[in-house]
Every structure is written in C-alpha cells, then in structure tokens.
Amino acid sequence: MKLRAIAAFLLRLSLVTPLMAAEPREVLRLDTWEFLPAAPLPAADQLPTEDAAEHLSDEAAWQEVKLPHAFRQQALADDQAAWYRRSIEVDDLHRRHLLHVEGAGSVSDIYVNGQRVGRHRGAFTAAVYDLSPSLKPGTNHVAIRVSNGDAEANNCLSHSTLFVTSGGLFRPVWWIETGPVSFEPFMGSSGLFLTGKNIEADSADLEIKAHVRNTLDHPVELLARSIVTGPDGDLVAELNVTSSLPAGATQPLVGKVAIAHPQRWAPGHPRLYQVTTTLLVDGQEMDRVSESTGLRTVAIDDGRFLINGEELLVRGVNKHQQTELEWNAIPEQELVHEWDLLEDMGVNTVRLAHYPHRRFEYHEADRRGIAIWAENGLAGQLWQHEVTRDSGEREPSADGDRITREMVFQNWNHPSIIFWSSGNETYERVAAHYADIIRENDTSRLVTYASAHTDRPDTVDFIAGNTYQGWYSDHFTGFRELPRNRYVSETGAGTWPSQHIPQNEARWKVNEFEPMEYGNLFTEYRLETVFRSQKEEHKMYLWWNFREFYDRKFKNNRNTKGMITLAGTPKDVYYLHKAFFRPDLPILHIASRDHFYRWFAPNNGTKVFSNADWVELRINGKLAGRQQNGDYRQPAEVYPKDWQGDPATIHNVFFWNTPLDPGKNILEVTDSRGETDRTVVYQWTATEAENPWISDLRSSNPDNKAHFIDRPIAAQAPFYYMVDGSADNTFDDLPTSLEGASWIATKRLSDPTMKTDLSFTLKKDATVMIMHSTGTFPAMVLRQPDPATVAEADALSGELSHLGFTRSPAPARWRGHDLWLADATVWSRPSKAGDTIKIPGHTLDSVILLKE
Incomplete structure (x- = not known):
C-alpha cells in the first residue's frame, strides 16, 4: 500500500504568478516508510540501475517502519541493503522541493518516480537533494535504496574495526519546500553560515553568509534580510544585503554586523545568538532560515587550550551514538536523556567519536555549554589485520575529502565545536591529508588527532593519546607518565556488573573478566591524578566511553568501558566521576552494590563514593565508623612490587574493612550534608x-x-x-x-x-x-x-x-x-x-x- 503524506503546505496552488507562495519555507519530517530487504552489490564501482525503483513490486513483502530505523529492527543484518519508499503529494511545481537525509548507513541512492536523482556515500553526514525537476503534479513516489554492504561502503569513512555501523535510515529524513529563490544547501548544510570575527570583550563582528540559488528562468533582484537576537532574546542588529541574481545562478551573499559588548560563549556559559535570514524578491518572501551560534575565540598557547583567552582544562568523556535496542537509530528522547546525564555529571567537553553525529547533539552541546571534539569517521585502520572486515581508507579519497568537508560545513555554526579531528588510530599520512582539508576550510578551530602511540600526523595543532596503562598493558599508576598523558583523548577500563574481586586485588583479563572493583581502582587513581596531584599537567582528560557500545571486545559483544551500560544504567564509575566533576553537587553512592552475595572474607570491605567532608557507615544498624574525605589510601597489594613510596591517597573515596555479619547485611551511609544511601548484601554462611x-x-x-x-x-x-x-x-x-x-x-x-x-x-x-x-x-x-x-x-x-x-x-x-x-x-x-x-x-x- 502506498503511504501518503498529506499536509497543508504540500497542497498549494499558485493562482497568480510563480512568486505567490504563502510561506517561505515549510518543513515536514518523513517518519513513516515502507521497507523491503535487498541484496548489496558485489563491487564498490557497481551502481544500481538508473530505473531500479521502477521495478519494485507492490506484491513484495513491504513492511511499514518508522524512522529512525536500522536494518536490524527488521531482522536484517548490518551488511545488507534495503529499499525505503513512500508517496508525497505535490501540487505546486513552482516551489522548490528538497529531500534532506540526515544519515543513512552507508550508501544511499535516491529515486523519484522510478528514476535515480542522486547518490551519497558516507553514513554519518547529511545529504540534500533537489527533487524539483523530477516531480509531477499530484502523487509522487520517493524511494531510497540504502546499502551497508562491505564492497559498496568501502572507502567512505563509514566502517571501522572499532565500532559497528548500522545499515538503514538511522537518522531523520525531511521534506523541505521553499520558494524558487532559496538557500542552497551547500555540502548538506542549511546554506546559512555564521562566523564571529574580531571578538574582544567590548566588541565583535558577526559575518553572515547566505548561499542562495535562483531556479527561475530570469534574473531577480534579491534582498537578504537578517535579524540578529542576543542570548536574552533582544534585538541586537539587522542586516540587509542586496544582489542581482542571474537565472539559474548560485552565489554567496555576505554581510557583517557589529556587536557591542558581546556575550561570549564558553563551556558552562551557553550564550547563543540567533540569526534569522529571509530572502525576498519584489517584496515577496522566498525562503527563511534560522541558525544559532556563539561568539568565542579558540587558541592553543604553550600547550594550553584557551577559550576567550582563558585556559580550559578539558575534563569529559567520549561518546558514541548507539543504544542496545536501537543501535545507531536513536530517537531524540534517548539523546536528550544522555545529554541530561552528561550535563548532570558535570563534563565540560565531549568527544563525539568517531564520526559526525546528528546535528541534534551539537545543538544540545551548544545550549548546555559543553565543548565538543568532532571527528570525521576515519578510525581504527591500524587494527584491520585483526578483523575480516576491511574498510579500506589506506589512502585519501575523494569521498573522504567530501565527507570531511561536509562535517565542517554542516556543523559550521556550532560554537561548542572546539576541536576538529582528522582521525583516530589510523594511517598517519591519511589523517594528515584530512587535517589539511579541514584547515583549508576552517581556521577558527583547533585540528587534532587521537593516536594509539606511534601514529603521529604532522599537520595537526596537537596530538592527543589513547592511553590505557593498567588495562591492555602496564600498571594503572603509569597514567602519571608525562608528556604522554598530557592530552588524553581516551582512557578507560571495562566493567561488568556480575563480575567481582576482593577490594585488595588487581585482577582482570581484557574481554573476558572485567570486574567492577578493578575498574574502580583504575578510575579513582586517574581522577585523583587529573583533579588533584597533577591537575595542571593534564590538559585533556576524556574517559572512554560514556556509554557501552557494540564491539568485538567483551565476549565479542560490546565494549564495556562505558560509564553507563548499553541499556543506559549508570555504573559505579559514573558516580565516581561525578563526585570529582561536580564538587557543587552532593554525591553519595555505595559501590559494588550488584555484588549481592559475597563469598570473599567478611572484612573484604565496603567502598563508598562521595564528595562530602565525611561519611558514616552503619551495618545492620551498628556504626562502623566515620571516615574523612582524604583518609583513604589504595591498598598496597594492588601496587607493583618495586613501587617506591606509599600508595596513593584518593579523595572522594571512603572505605571500611568492618566485617559483614553472616547472612543479610543492610548497609547505610550518611554524609556531612545529610545525604543517605542504602543497599542490602549477603555474606556467605554455611547455613541458610x-x-x-x-x-x-x-x-x-x-x-x-x-x-x-x-x-x-x-x-x-x-x-x-x-x-x-x-x-x-x-x-x-x-x-x-x-x-x-x-x-x-x-x-x-x-x-x-x-x-x-x-x-x-x-x-x-x-x-x-x-x-x-x-x-x-x-x-x-x-x-x-x-x-x-x-x-x-x-x-x-x-x-x-x-x-x-x-x-x-x-x-x-x-x-x-x-x-x-x-x-x-x-x-x-x-x-x-x-x-x-x-x-x-x-x-x-x-x-x-x-x-x-
């Protein structure tokens, strides 16, 4: 059955002239589609036929699906292909009609009324198609063939040894209708670019650039009218730019406004300006776009990150875009939940690894005042010898160049983006090339790279390290090593809630046995280092990862280094980070609470995370004692035999080795601010x-x-x-x-x-x-x-x-x-x-x- 999208803005008839459209821009989200599995093509240079959509049978087993959608939701493997189709009603062919596909894994071919009108390679950047020349009055059929086959998706910054890319339309699709003179969606962007210049405490300039297109068969006199409002919603400036636009021409219109005493954007200070630009021809509104941005400067000086001239010690996490049920097809409410947790935890920076994320996430970062490291998708090629799936990317490619530019231009206006990354653990010559591509197009941000250790492209502003001392090798105390750990783009330890060891042991096996207690030891040492003992020396600390994600690691199922589970539940290390990241917010959490039945010695100990001055523990109502913040030292047994000096003192961690009673134990803690936490655990006993x-x-x-x-x-x-x-x-x-x-x-x-x-x-x-x-x-x-x-x-x-x-x-x-x-x-x-x-x-x- 054909699916019809009937909306008032699509049922419009031009009664007088082609310039009489009522609204300048109408946007409809296309959530409902029909879905049909297909076979991927066997070669990267092979294309589906120009009329492939004409041969789709109405008698086939089409299924109704809702976007965002991943193949797996219909029991189709990630490395397959599928068709999505629906119908659209169009009555006014004088209008311009665009299809905006936010993300499709990994190669998409767009068909209108049976004929192909465009193709996009790359899963994580958007593509916008002008469907106007292919439309007819009345019912129009739109079909999208999406393939995530290995051959088709090769060399387009979509596949990696480090993460799983879902096949499917896993981001929203939009139908956009404008007048015949409109913004041109340059590189998949909105076409409106905002750039702060000459930014000082008492003044700044805001450049407004509009890419516009005249689809009419005659030239027009165009007025681009921009209204600028400040963070408080008040009018700040107006700008009018006029231009003669020839028939069929596309050109940028550029103007500039001065802003006195600008309210500058910075982490923790999400001050945003909004610009609404309307295109007018002969007094008629043709199109209108609104974008927000922030005014701020970004620099690196003597190894220090400077935002508006003030040092930013980067403290945050890495984040993939994946959940247990939806895979890459995450609904907005889940993304908001994630960003609520991030904001509540107190991060000032998030690395959106390893590919461009939805613009929705960058908007969240803008409005919450959280800095962003954005990455182009080149990741993990150093480890291709370990897997059977080869993503290519051994040399720079035209698709890689385009996708890297798309990342930059689609996200140009986001003040939260402080760092552009040209790659992660990959071939340094390829990453160096993409760093040059970034710098050719944007010099207002820093360009970086995340290194496994020896891969060091020479065209970036700085190289950060993915450092895992105490996990894949060495001891966790190696995290103090400088300068290797000056800029940490990744560090973390896996934990799984059913695996536990005694508190005075450092025992684990990567991908097989990842106990909570070792993860806590590993983490508390790092946090003490970057927040206390070596605070100024560690300029960047980004924990890997915020959320677990599907990967070939732990039990060949997932990467367990997440602070929250793949299902979204915070682990111990989430609360431990929060205790350090948020000194202004009371944190009190009994650790290892999933270890509900304990076989270890009764005095194995109880560990609590808190940023209070003191914490008291009661076991079955009996006071076990009060500990002061800073009393806790890590056990000597977990340190190397040749360790010189005492084990580290760790703040925000409290520990009692008071024995548990045989059988049921009610653990209750109270801190100096009156906060409480409680759990029940059982200690082994010979009789029930x-x-x-x-x-x-x-x-x-x-x-x-x-x-x-x-x-x-x-x-x-x-x-x-x-x-x-x-x-x-x-x-x-x-x-x-x-x-x-x-x-x-x-x-x-x-x-x-x-x-x-x-x-x-x-x-x-x-x-x-x-x-x-x-x-x-x-x-x-x-x-x-x-x-x-x-x-x-x-x-x-x-x-x-x-x-x-x-x-x-x-x-x-x-x-x-x-x-x-x-x-x-x-x-x-x-x-x-x-x-x-x-x-x-x-x-x-x-x-x-x-x-x-």
Missing part, C-alpha cells in the same frame, strides 16, 4: 540465613546451593550469584509484575552441570513467579531460535501450567551469559503460607521470585 518469606529452601544439586535474597531485584542487574565470569546474565527492563520482588539466587541454570530441582515452603502469603528464557531472541539480535533451549522451555512451561501457574501475556527479555538480549516469559501463582513449592530443574536460564 533466616528470612520472613520462606523456609526449608532446598536444591537437589549439591554443587548449586540456592540462597534467598531479601531485597528487590533491579533492572539491568545480575540475578545469579557467581561473580567469577561463569554467570554474566542480567535483567533488562523489568516487567511491571516483577518490580519489588525478592528472589532465589543460584548458579547459572543454563550450565548443564548446574541443573537442579528447587523447593521451599512459604512462611506468608505471596505470589510466586518464575521467569525463564524461551529460546527465541529479539529481531535485532539476528539469531534463529535455539532448538535445545526451546525444548527445555516448552517442557518447563508444561510443568508450570500443571502446577497451577499462569503465563503472563506481556513480553519480557533479559541477557544471556553471552550478553545478547534473549526473549523470556513470566509465570505466576498466588500462594498461601504453608504451601510447599517444588520447581523441577531444567538446563535453562530461570529464576524464582516472590512478591507480596
């Missing part, structure tokens, strides 16, 4: 601890003892009790019926050696629930059902039904031991005190929960 819920808890497998955990389960948290990497399953978002439930913890039940029957007797009325895997997977995981797991799930379902349990119709999911999302289901049965519940064992991930 008493609890108000159940008695006579039994497991038929002596190697898989069961323990009742009397605390509410948590979304995104583990539910098995092993912490050695043998049970890395976690919940996803919780079904509503499970919220607040306690549970029975075991070892991982999908391990055949851990199969066990479980039984217990209720002490009070409760709803008994069982959540288990089904053997199927969400579409985006790209997995077929697992027959063995399906059989086990069906068998357990039959048994539960026979026992009087009812299956919930609501969908559920969680993560398997391999971290991929898996489908699950929930069964429940209201039960009475005195009932004995017996659940037969299966080789199947499952958990028993109880709720009043």
